Amino acid sequence: MKHIILETSRLELKEMSFSDMKALSSILQDENVMYAYEGAFNDEDTMAWMQKQIQRYKEYGFGLWGMFLKDTGEMIGQCGITMQEYKEMQVPEIGYLLAHRCWHKGYATEAATACREYGFDILHFNELYSIIRDTNIASQNVAVRNGMSLIDTIVKHYRGIDMPHMVFCVNRNDTK
Numbered sequence: 001m002k003h004i005i006l007e008t009s010r011l012e013l014k015e016m017s018f019s020d021m022k023a024l025s026s027i028l029q030d031e032n033v034m035y036a037y038e039g040a041f042n043d044e045d046t047m048a049w050m051q052k053q054i055q056r057y058k059e060y061g062f063g064l065w066g067m068f069l070k071d072t073g074e075m076i077g078q079c080g081i082t083m084q085e086y087k088e089m090q091v092p093e094i095g096y097l098l099a100h101r102c103w104h105k106g107y108a109t110e111a112a113t114a115c116r117e118y119g120f121d122i123l124h125f126n127e128l129y130s131i132i133r134d135t136n137i138a139s140q141n142v143a144v145r146n147g148m149s150l151i152d153t154i155v156k157h158y159r160g161i162d163m164p165h166m167v168f169c170v171n172r173n174d175t176k
Contacts, residue, residue, distance in 0.1 A: 005065050005080075006114045013065040013079060013111060015057050016050065020066055023075035024050060032100040036133035037158070056082060062123065064095055067111050076102045079111035081119050084131055086154070086167060092119055093129045096142065103138065112146045120172045127171050131156075134164040143168040 006013040016024065027033055028041040028049060041049065056063030064080040077098035084093040094115045096108045112130075119128045130143040134153070148168035155162050 002066075005062075006111075006118055007070075008110045008114050010070055011107060011111055011114075012068045012070055013114065014068060016053055016064075016066040016075075016078070018050065020075055021046070021050060023066075024078075027077060027097060027099050030100055033097065036136040036139070053078075064097075067096075067098070067107065076107065077111075079108065079115055081115055081123065081125075081128070084129070086129060086131065091127070091129045092123070092125045093131055094119065094143075094146065095130065096139065108139070108142045109145045112142055116146055116170060125172070127169055130168045131165050132168065134166055140166055140168070146170065147174060 002014040002017070004012045004014055025043070025046050028046045029043075031040045034040045053063045060083060062081050064078040064082060066075045067077040067079050068075050077096065079094070079096040081092050081094055083090040085091075086093075094112050096112050098108055116128055119125045128148075130139070130146070130148055131154070132139045132143060140150075148170040150166055151169045152167035154165050154167055156165050157163070
């Protein structure tokens with residue numbers, strides 16, 4: 001049984017393992033889910049993504065965790081904190097990715113809010129970020145619901161394409 005990192009009223013966030021590859025593949029290989037990444041991942045991309053999360057757990061003690069429904073145990077997405085480059089620094093970012101059929105049900109906000117509290121209370125970060133593709137309005141709305149404010153716009157080069165991103169941030173003092 002996997003250790004639960006975070007728990008909300010409807011969700012459990014747990015470290016993923018290779019036993020979650022089928023569920024992860026169904027999410028990352030869905031064009032609808034991955035539109036902000038310029039298209040669905042293939043098997044190799046998905047394996048590299050999983051390996052990166054497992055490496056993050058070892059290196060930092062956190063990363064993108066699997067998002068599981070409490071009532072069924074089904075993995076419906078990922079949410080967690082990763083270190084991302086911003087202005088030549090590494091900053092803690094709250095990221096989230098959900099199976100398409102689970103969109104617009106409040107799961108991303110529920111998980112992201114729990115990650116914000118974890119980032120401040122357990123990991124003792126003073127600021128948390130969400131760096132979101134400019135076309136991903138739904139994720140931007142989650143960041144705002146998570147108490148974040150737009151502070152910057154940047155361009156990330158990913159998969160051979162320059163992609164504008166919005167940078168959202170919340171300070172520990174903003175949530176007290």
